[in-house]
Amino acid sequence: MSAPAAAVHKIAIVGSGPSGLSAACRAAETGTSHVLLEGKPHLSDTVYQFQKGKHVMAEPSWLPLRASARFEAGSREKILAAWAEDAVQKGVNVRYRAEVAKIVREGGHFQLTLKSGDVVLAEHVVLCVGVQGNPNRMKIPGEERSEVQYQLTDPKEYSDEVIVVIGVGDAAIENALALSAQNTVHIVNRRNEFSRAKEGNVALITAAIEQGRVQYHCNSSPERIDDPPAGDASGRRMMLRLNSADGPVDLPCDRVIARLGAAPQREFVEACGIEFPNKDPASLPQVSSTYESNVPGLYILGALAGYPLIRQAMNQGYEVVETICGRHVEPADVPVLKERFAAFSKNPDVDTFLDIIPARAQILGTMNRLQLREFLIESKVYRVPAGRQIYAKGSFADSMYIVVSGDVQLQSADGSKDPPRRIKTGRIFGEVALLSGRPRLRPAVAGEGCVLVEVPRRTMLKLIASSPTVQKYIDRSFCARALERYLLPGMDDAQLRAVVDSSLVRSFKAREPIYAAGDAADRIHLIRSGSVMLFNKVGEREVILQYCAAGEYFGEVDVIAGTPRGAGARAAIKTEIISVDASAFLDLLNREPALKETVRARFRNQLQQRLEMERSPERGERMGFLLREGLGEATDALLIDEALCVRCDQCEKACAATHGNVSRLNREAGATFDNLHVPTSCRHCEHPHCMKDCPPNAIRRQPSGEVVIESTCIGCGNCERNCPYGVIQMGVETPADPRPQRSLWQWMMFGLGDAPGTDNHHYPKGAIKKAVKCDMCGNRKEEGPACVQACPTGAAIRVSPQQFFDVLSRGDR
Amino acid sequence: MATVDRLRGLLRASPGGRRVEKLQAHESFFTWRRSYYLKLALALTVAISLVYLVHDPAEGPSGSTWLGYGLGTAGAGLIVWLSWLGVRKRSFTTARGPIQGWLSAHVYLGLLLLLIGTLHTGFQLGFNIHTLAYVLMVLVIASGIYGAVAYGVLPARITLNRKGGELRSMLVEIEKLNDTALSLADRIDPEAHAVVVRSIAKIRLGGSAWEQLTGRYRSSDDARSLDSFFAMKKQQFGEAVGAARARPQAQSKPQPPPAAGMRSGTTMFVIDHIFDRGSDKAAVTLNKLLQVIADRKELVERVNVDITLRARLSVWLYLHVPLTVLLLVALLAHVLSVFLLW
Secondary structure: OOOOOOOEEEEEEEOOOHHHHHHHHHHHHOOOOEEEEOOOOOOOHHHHOOOOOOEEOOOOOOOOOOOOOOOOOEEHHHHHHHHHHHHHHHOOOEEOOOOEEEEEEEOOEEEEEEOOOOEEEEEEEEEOOOOOOEEOOOOOOOOOOOOEEOOOOOHHHOOOOEEEEEOOOHHHHHHHHHHOOOOEEEEEOOOOOOOOOOHHHHHHHHHHHHOOOEEEEOOEEEEEEEOOOOOOOOOOOEEEEEEEOOEEEEEEEOEEEEOOOEEOOHHHHHHOOOOOOOOOOOOOOOOOOOOEOOOOOEEEOHHHHOOOOHHHHHHHHHHHHHHHOOOOOOOOOHHHHHHHHHHOOOOOOHHHHHHHHHHHOHHHOOOOHHHHHHHHHHOEEEEEOOOOEEEOOOOOOOEEEEEEEOOEEEOOOOOOOOOOEEEOOOOEEOHHHHHHOOOOOOOEEEOOOEEEEEEEHHHHHHHHHHOHHHHHHHHHHHHHHHHHHHHOOOOOHHHHHHHHHHOEEEEEOOOOEEEOOOOOOOEEEEEEEOOEEEEEEEOOEEEEEEEEOOOOEEOHHHHHHOOOOOOEEEEOOOEEEEEEEHHHHHHHHHHOHHHHHHHHHHHHHHHHHHHHHHHOHHHHHHHHHHHHOOHHHOOOEEEEEOOOOOOOOHHHHHHHHHOOOOOOOEEEEEEEEOOEEEEEOOOOOOOOHHHHHOOOOOEEEOOOOOEEEOOOOOOOOHHHHHOOOOOOEEEOOOOOOOOOOOOHHHHHHHOOOOOOOOOOOOOOOOOOOEEEOOOOOOOOOOOOOHHHHHOOOOOEEEEOHHHHHHHHHOOOO | OHHHHHHHHHHHHOOOOOOOOOOOOOOOHHHHHHHHHHHHHHHHHHHHHHHHHHOOOOOOOOOOOHHHHHHHHHHHHHHHHHHOHHHHOOOOOOOOOOHHHHHHHHHHHHHHHHHHHHHHHOOOOOOOHHHHHHHHHHHHHHHHHHHHHHHHHHHHHHHHHHOOOOHHHHHHHHHHHHHHHHHHHHHHOHHHHHHHHHHHHOOOOOOOHHHHHHOOOOOOOHHHHHHHHHHHHHHHHHHHHHHHHHOOOOOOOOOOOOOOOHHHHHHHHHHHHHHHHOHHHHHHHHHHHHHHHHHHHHHHHHHHHHHHHHHHHHOOHHHHHHHHHHHHHHHHHHHHHHHHHO
């Protein structure tokens, strides 16, 4: 180990991504002693790894940029060039290939040990390492050779080589397949089966192996890499020894590509003494309002602190240097927060209100200042005049509400006898619809002096994930509300308490059994999110008897009858259920005769439906097919009756014509069963997979139920990858044509221009691609979706699956 | 089933469960809005027929009586309106209401046009522009009738033939089977490889318009030659297995195949091959190859059936639309000549 560097820097910045670079530029500009440590030989590796020419967006647009480096939306190259220039111009002290292995606080300063063994000393450390992590290494002798690599940017770069791909994850399979076009490829699997990859990739690699395009080595792991032995006839650059079940195998090759996944940064970060709130792999360390971690003097910025957008990260880089240098800096978000608090006062003092708000609502008390700021910026705060409706019954939820002043009435739904319910200051409402993905059950109306915080879906999920206390609070609230609403109408909180106490929230994966026929019936289950099917086994086949959507309950038939389970239950999709102890429920039934009547009516209905389904198993099969196609989580799906479909593609043309010449539906693609076709088109899921990881939060659910992508989309493609049904595509709406648009008549009479509804994919060079998908023709309120309108034979229908399953199970199809 | 049995009695005593309203949206264009246009067309048929029977002009029924003019005007209007469907169905952004209703009306009122047009002629036909317009109209309607029947019958057959898959995936599957067949043949011998390559080159999907419509595709002799080749190979393997068992174990290196006497040379080669690699493996590979070729054949046939069904589903439009354009021209000539020359 070399001797420690003599100088102690004021700031050491680890990682030169947007936040790190911005901090370094500010430090250089103000003449603060600093060092920027970057593991790679270039700056900003994450952006560097973007595909060539990728357009980088500059969301969120409401946030002003305050940094010493430039940043505006543009191509990857332009942004990287601007950053490199700024770093040179400001005189940033950067050390390349300086990957930090260890950070220890010793005495009055930090000691940063590099991979090379060098030590850097600093008073403050700013950690800007992102969340991508470093690729796992093989840890075998010879892996330092230049022909051993851990990523592959362009498979076309190599030809006529013998390449060994280590690993069988999706990345490894995709690399092996792409390389096999021009090279001899071997793939090495430590185990015997492909369990970690996507189904589609497994099918492709199995076929390639079967056809001999890829050589397969199972139960093998790499042991060492050497030069080829003298006189080796293969003429290859090196020799890889595999340790296989049948003994060692020597494989002459030119290149080894190891795709073994990435070690999350967590291990490294935790070794620095930084704590995480829980074991959830998605959880991030907590930081103070000045981005300081639980280790004093160690700051965390950017994605690792929960700020994945470039603009936010760059602002933080600026702010953190100001904080360290002892200069007061007003966060860039103050004007935005002022606007949020305008509901209370004309010129609000932001800090005062940041104190008041968490004192008002228990659920907000768990957040630190920085989280609260972020939370309030993402939420809306507003005053609602007394008597105004906040939402209507039957609308879909994209948010929940916290009452911070005044109160709110949840009114009884039309035709039901439930008494209205008052939501007091500090309480939450609207969470049932948000968590279940089902429409709102009763209208909410503002009371006197009502001020609300409207929390959008993503912010709310982030809050739940960050704190177990919040999770518990919301679970209990949901449970009481749902039980009162669905299972035990009209009960008040006190009566419900015994049942809520006995309740249990459990989650199930898609197709996971909940109980089997013959099990003891000791619980009643209420579906919190997802859906459940009840089935009978006939021989090896499962005949579906009933489909239960979120918000419904099941399993009560056996409990009331006092028999073991008559049918099995299985989660149709990822499902959360609340299980209630049977005895607590039966007790309540005996005490409340009115309740008993309601339950009896449902009980009869259920039984009749089940008997009908047993009589005609083909309906169950149809239902099973639809559930397999993911309709169990849809709120509105396009179905095609193939007995009527004349394959004219009018639906696709209509879609393209009404959506900038990019059709969002593929009629032919998709599964078919018994003349029932589920085309590749958005199902507007109850819990949209596409929303999971949208950096600019551009995917929203409208009150009428449709899931839409807003224009703030940055074109990152996450939603396209996350959608299990493949209904999102990256497209460019045809920009306004400089030539005059041809009319239908000009096309019809003289063949000028494109036919109406032509799917146009001739994009201008450099066009920005954004995610597009079905928006249910939200702008065509009166006519409804264009695809259904344009279908000449009535084959295309849009239905909510609940409606469809109801019809199916009653045999009206 | 104890639960259900026990409760079945309970249920019998209870009144029937609630019924769910039938989905309004899911109706065929034949029965759109409870066959509104069928009923309308039938009513008009009865009304027009009655008027025609009662009406007794002095010079006999023709286009120039008041009824003739009436029917002619109605018919001409109907023809223009029926043709307008071509514009309507392409007006995705401006027009309102489902096209399904338009198509339903198009079918039934189009059939009614046959009656209106015929009665308009008063059965006076000849070799002139007027009769040409009538004949064109009848042809358009006849092709339309074919189309309506095809739309009613063929879609379900297409689905049935595809067995739940898509055309594209069937084509991809054929390609995959080809690749698999090649790599299997590679493991047998160069001759098998050549035969498989030849058979791949001979695959024919689709064909001439006539072949597509009739569904009778010219078969290449490929199937038979493949069969005979594989029968020969199988026999060779049978012989080879016997020969290999009889061979002395000492000889470890295979003899190079003799240059002369190709057939026996291949057999010898195969025997050596089997001796070295194990006879079971080669036979298994051959069986696999046979299975792959059979699967591919079945798939190619199904793709051709698909092409036929879709050709039959859309062929009529190639008559219906151009004839409509001709009809519009002839109609114009008919109307002009009646008013200018009469």
